[in-house]
Amino acid sequence: MRTTRHLNLVVLHDLDDARTAVEEALAHADATEAPGLRKALTLIDGAARSDEDMKIRWACQALERAGVTAGDTSTRAIKELRRAAPQLGLAEAVELVTLAAKH
Template sequence: MATLFDKRELHVIALSDRDALLGLLRDALDATGADDAERPGLERAVALVAGAPETPQAEMRGRWARERIEAAGAKAEADSVRAIKALRKAEPQLGLYEALILTKEAAAAGGR
């Protein structure tokens, strides 16, 4: 017999500013006419950002959750009951299921 809870999905999206940052760096190179001293640094920054792999959603969510857990002062493993409680206290709109998944992602993301 199927129940309402057979298939759950996480409805939390992590946003990345990578494209916006790349645009700002390119604008600094092109539009403002960077001087000779600034140009090599800006070109290197553009190359680094453009060449960086996109971070998977789960890793970005995990980092965010880890930051929120640590900011709440939880001295526990990222996927522990204490961490879930701290995350839900810091972010009251999260349900138990979301907090559980996010703490698992935080544990998987490690200290990165």
């Protein structure tokens, strides 16, 4: 049975402050401002992603910056991820490269 390892990466979500600010503005908005603020909340909620999605997104961007072809799971791809994040362990880098290749 294969077990999923926990990736020791911290994911920062920076949308909470934006969402709070828009909610506060909506609470005090007049009828002309409210529809736009509701739309902004919808966009913020749509931009929110899970921790795993954020990790995969980071890995894809790091690999792209390093010139690694999408879907590449070679040792070069693993090495480039570890170069981008030196604290990343080998097992974590392998798992991220594999997840990024499936994306």
